[in-house]
Amino acid sequence: MCGICGIASFDQAPVDAQALERMTRSLAHRGPDDQGLYCDPSVGLGSRRLSIIDLAGGHQPIASEDETLWIAFNGEIYNYRELRRHLIVMGHHFRTSSDTEVILHLYEEYGTQCVAHLNGMFAFAIWDKAARRLFIARDRMGIKPLYYMQHEGRLLFGSELKAILAYPGVPRRIDLVALNEYLSYEYVPTPRTILRDIHRLPPGHWLLYGPGEGLRLEPYWDLRLERSEWQPPVDWRDYQAQLDAALHQAVAAEMVSDVPVGVLLSGGLDSSTVAAGMVRAAGGSPVDSFSIAFEDASFDESGYARQVAQHLGTRHHELKLTGKTAAELTAGITDFLDEPFADSSLIPTYLLSKFAREHVKVVLGGDGGDEMFAGYPTFTAHRLIQMYERVVPRFARSQIIPRVIQHLPVSFNNISFDFKVRRFLSGRGVPLQARHHRWLGAFVDEQKAELLQDWIKPVLPDTYSVSYAHAQRCDAHQPLNQLLYNDVKTYLEGDILYKVDRSSMAASLEVRVPLLNPLVVDLAMRLPFSLKLKGFTGKYLLKKTMARYLPREIIQRPKKGFNMPVARWFHDDLRPLLLDMLAGERLRRQGFFEAAFVQRLLDDHLSHRRDQRKELWTLLIFQLWYDQYVSA
Numbered sequence: 001m002c003g004i005c006g007i008a009s010f011d012q013a014p015v016d017a018q019a020l021e022r023m024t025r026s027l028a029h030r031g032p033d034d035q036g037l038y039c040d041p042s043v044g045l046g047s048r049r050l051s052i053i054d055l056a057g058g059h060q061p062i063a064s065e066d067e068t069l070w071i072a073f074n075g076e077i078y079n080y081r082e083l084r085r086h087l088i089v090m091g092h093h094f095r096t097s098s099d100t101e102v103i104l105h106l107y108e109e110y111g112t113q114c115v116a117h118l119n120g121m122f123a124f125a126i127w128d129k130a131a132r133r134l135f136i137a138r139d140r141m142g143i144k145p146l147y148y149m150q151h152e153g154r155l156l157f158g159s160e161l162k163a164i165l166a167y168p169g170v171p172r173r174i175d176l177v178a179l180n181e182y183l184s185y186e187y188v189p190t191p192r193t194i195l196r197d198i199h200r201l202p203p204g205h206w207l208l209y210g211p212g213e214g215l216r217l218e219p220y221w222d223l224r225l226e227r228s229e230w231q232p233p234v235d236w237r238d239y240q241a242q243l244d245a246a247l248h249q250a251v252a253a254e255m256v257s258d259v260p261v262g263v264l265l266s267g268g269l270d271s272s273t274v275a276a277g278m279v280r281a282a283g284g285s286p287v288d289s290f291s292i293a294f295e296d297a298s299f300d301e302s303g304y305a306r307q308v309a310q311h312l313g314t315r316h317h318e319l320k321l322t323g324k325t326a327a328e329l330t331a332g333i334t335d336f337l338d339e340p341f342a343d344s345s346l347i348p349t350y351l352l353s354k355f356a357r358e359h360v361k362v363v364l365g366g367d368g369g370d371e372m373f374a375g376y377p378t379f380t381a382h383r384l385i386q387m388y389e390r391v392v393p394r395f396a397r398s399q400i401i402p403r404v405i406q407h408l409p410v411s412f413n414n415i416s417f418d419f420k421v422r423r424f425l426s427g428r429g430v431p432l433q434a435r436h437h438r439w440l441g442a443f444v445d446e447q448k449a450e451l452l453q454d455w456i457k458p459v460l461p462d463t464y465s466v467s468y469a470h471a472q473r474c475d476a477h478q479p480l481n482q483l484l485y486n487d488v489k490t491y492l493e494g495d496i497l498y499k500v501d502r503s504s505m506a507a508s509l510e511v512r513v514p515l516l517n518p519l520v521v522d523l524a525m526r527l528p529f530s531l532k533l534k535g536f537t538g539k540y541l542l543k544k545t546m547a548r549y550l551p552r553e554i555i556q557r558p559k560k561g562f563n564m565p566v567a568r569w570f571h572d573d574l575r576p577l578l579l580d581m582l583a584g585e586r587l588r589r590q591g592f593f594e595a596a597f598v599q600r601l602l603d604d605h606l607s608h609r610r611d612q613r614k615e616l617w618t619l620l621i622f623q624l625w626y627d628q629y630v631s632a
Contacts (some may be wrong), residue, residue, distance in 0.1 A: 002049040002060065003027030003505070004072040005158035006125050007167070008134045010211035012153040014041040019167050024048060026166040027159055029336065030074075030505045036060045038070050043127045043134060045072040050361065050508055062100050064108065065093065068129045071107075073100040074159050075122030075144045076512065078253040083117060100124075107135070112206055115220050119253070119518050123159060123201070133210035140221045141368070141516045142190070142203030142493035145501055149198045155209045160502075162338040164198055165629070171197070172630050179592065179622075180460045183443040183451070186342035186618055187494040189466045194339050194625075203493055223485055224525055225476035231528045236544050239531060242523055243545045250517035251277030254364060262288035262360040263314070264352060264511070267304025269539060269546065269554060270366030270375070274514055276549040278364060279312045289314040290356040290363065292321055292348050296565040304554060311551050319355040321348050323573035326564065331577055333624060336506035340625040342442060342618040343495050344564040350503035357509040367500055368516035370559075371492045372524040373539040374484060374532035377559055378439045382432065382480065383536065432479055433467040433486055440491060442618040450597040466490065481529055567613035570605060578602070578616060581623040590626065593619070 005023040007015045017039045024035060024046030031048030038045045038061040047060035061072045077083070080099035083106060088094070092105040099120070106114035107126050112135060121143035126135045136157060138146045148157040149164050156164045164170055178192040190200040201207055204221040251274060255261050263275045278287045289309050293302035302318055309316035326347055333347070356363050370376045430438060438444050443451060445463055452460075462468070467486050474485035497513075504511040514520065524532075527541060534540035543555050570578055580586075582602060584595035598619065604610040 002047055002074050003030030003159040003163070004048075004060075004074045004123065004125060005046045005163040006072060006127075006134070006156075007044045008042065008127075008155040008209050009153070010042055010132070015039055015044040016168075017044065020044040020046050023156075023158060023163045023166045026162045029508060030159060032508050034059055036072075038063075038072075038127075040129075042132070043070075045070055045125060045127060047072045050510060060100060062096065062098070062104060064104055065095070069104055069107065070127045070129075071100060071104045071124055073103060073122065073124040075120055075124070075139065076254075076510070077102060077118055077120035077122065078256060078517070079117075079119040081256075112137075112208070112218075112220075115206060121512065121516075125157065131210070133208055133213075135206065135208055136201065137206040137220070138201045138203055140204045140518065141488070141497070141521070143497055143501070143513060143516060145498065146201040147193065147198060148201060148207065150215060151197070155215065160338055161193060161195070161198060165338070171195075173197075174592075174630070176456050176459050177461060179456075180448065180452070180463060181466065182340055182342070182622070183448055183618060184441045184445075184463045185437060185490065185494065186440075186442050186614075187498060188339060189490050189494050203489075223474075223488060223521075225474060225481045225485055227526045228481065228528050229476055229478060231526075234528055234531070236531055236541050239523075239527060239541055240545050243541055246519045246523045247273065247277055247514075247545070248280060250514040250519045251364065252281040253519070254512045254514045254517060255281055257362050259361040260288070260359075261362045261364065262290060262356055264356065264363050264365045265289040265291050265305045265308060265314070265316070266366070267291065267301045267306075267308055267554065268366065268557075268559065269542065269550075270369030270515060272308045272366070272550050272554050273369065273542065273546050274364050274366045275308060275312055275314060276546065277514070279314065280549075287312075287314045288356075288359055289316045290319075290352060290359075291316070292319050292352045292355070294321055294348075294565060295323070296568060299565050304557065307551060308554055317355070317359065319351060321351055321564075323565070323569045325351070326569060327573035327577065330574060330620075331624075333621070334628045336502055337621075337625065338629060340622040341495075341498065341502075342614075342621045343499055344566050344617050346499045346503050348564055349499055350506055353504040353507040353509045353511070357507045360509075362510045362512065363504075364512050364514055365500060366515060367496050367513045368492065368520075369539065369542065371484065371487045371496075372515060372520060373527075373542045374480070374529070375539045375542075375559060376440075376487070377538070378436055379480060379483070379533050379538055380536045381439065382435070382483070383533075385435075431464075431468075432483065433471050434464040436483055436486070437464055437467060437490070442614040447615065451593055453592060453594060456592065478529060480533065484529075484532075566617050567605070567611055570613065570616060574620075575606075578620055581620055581627075582616070586623070590631075 009015050027048045031050045034049035036047045036059055045061045061070045063070050077099040080102045083102050087105045115137045122139045123144040123146040147161050156167050158164050173196045175196045178188045178194050182188050188194050190202050205219050208216040263278050265271050265275050291302055291305035294300040329347055470486045470489045471482045474482045500511050531541040547555055582598050587593050587595040601612045601615055605612040
């Protein structure tokens with residue numbers, strides 16, 4: 001695990017070695033154990049390493065025997081030992097025991113098709129001196145990030161945006177379309193970033209860059225959900241053994257390491273599934289589990305985590321998060337958050353990662369289960385809203401219920417009743433893909449019409465056009481299957497995986513996600529949708545499969561989500577920061593947001609008239625980011 005970056009300069013001045021070193025140094029938190037640089041006149045590669053596999057021999061960048069190929073690699077390849085044996089039979093000779101060198105020899109043997117053989121999470125760059133081309137690839141699901149930019153005849157790339165910004169003269173111009181998307185999604189969906197001309201390499205894609213041919217971007221893998229719609233009616237028992245085996249193999253494969261491995265345990269079904277798999281695979285060796293507790297009881301899930309830990313026999317560690325700690329961290333959050341990102345659970349995820357890092361270098365997490373097995377409550381809500389429109393009389397929907405909602409008492413509890421009702425009804429009369437993200441995100445279009453200044457609005461397309469495009473690309477025909485595809489391409493990659501990567505790498509901790517291992521993903525894509533969402537029960541097959549390993553309370557408990565009591569903290573610990581960053585004078589100076597509308601949001605929330613936690617947090621994070629990366 002590490003951070004990588006690089007420069008390709010074929011037709012311009014030779015690569016600036018000092019600029020490459022600055023780019024590499026900006027990623028030091030991702031790899032505190034080692035730094036490596038390779039530089040020739042055309043291409044420079046930089047690497048920061050967190051040593052996990054082959055601690056002594058894995059220094060990067062790594063070269064082929066004749067030094068015509070060089071690689072910088074971020075990630076882990078779980079099947080590297082099998083691939084190494086295969087390549088040795090094919091006549092390849094290895095100088096290290098690292099998974100990085102395996103990729104290099106795979107490229108020698110298969111060229112750009114090397115990615116088809118990899119089971120892992122990765123972003124890597126290979127400089128092919130003989131062919132004079134740079135080959136860059138990112139893993140199927142987008143677990144590891146990769147940014148790139150063409151700037152003054154050069155290609156710049158890096159594991160984080162800040163690596164590109166470390167190159168001299170890179171402009172920092174806000175992409176207004178990305179800003180519009182951020183305000184609604186709470187992140188910027190790939191391939192855009194918040195800055196114009198800087199892009200993310202999409203998951204399951206590779207990039208070639210060379211003199212004369214320029215930049216070529218190609219997909220090498222995509223989800224195929226249509227297979228799940230070919231299946232005849234089935235019983236859950238027909239797939240239980242297959243899922244059990246896939247989960248066991250995936251967890252065991254991702255425990256491969258030359259350093260101790262722990263598990264992030266929230267007490268939810270997904271993380272508990274991974275913890276149970278680790279205990280099975282450990283064969284009696286102790287497994288360390290880590291969880292976080294909140295002072296606010298409505299947000300606190302630590303009791304469930306303790307219950308699972310006791311049931312499985314893990315060596316459990318728990319950290320309590322207070323409002324004071326969160327406020328202190330929020331003020332400096334953009335030190336490791338180089339794009340605006342408004343999922344507040346980033347903060348407890350970072351603190352949990354930092355806490356786990358005191359004991360281990362690698363942990364497994366349960367991320368991806370909701371996307372693979374339709375676990376989000378929004379999937380149930382899509383079915384409920386159809387029933388609501390069909391069963392509730394039109395007069396009640398249009399006249400009575402809106403008046404009742406206006407008088408509901410506002411609660412700042414986690415997923416409170418008034419919050420759920422208001423969110424649910426905001427999806428009425430909205431296309432499926434847009435409704436889904438309105439429920440998950442922050443600002444809706446009606447709010448942005450008042451929030452954004454007039455000069456911005458003419459350039460803005462439909463907020464959810466990126467989601468509509470994903471639905472069209474999906475090979476499935478069932479609307480909820482298309483929604484699963486959309487979730488994987490947007491929320492999973494842009495929010496969940498981004499959050500886990502940034503918060504864990506800021507703590508120099510490697511997080512692996514076995515529920516997104518190809519063994520699990522390939523099976524999940526074949527499963528009939530009715531085994532994912534059965535009536536109003538999400539993760540149906542997963543729950544049936546794990547019933548033999550986990551307590552009934554864990555299997556049956558409703559999904560809560562890993563949230564933070566932001567609404568309350570805005571009233572006390574976070575209030576000074578909030579009022580400072582959203583002050584009218586500051587907003588008018590920036591020129592993006594209408595100060596009067598923002599003041600109404602503040603007044604409504606601080607007077608307890610309306611819960612505006614999502615909107616205010618989204619604006620606060622943008623302001624903090626803007627101050628550090630643009631206006632500074």
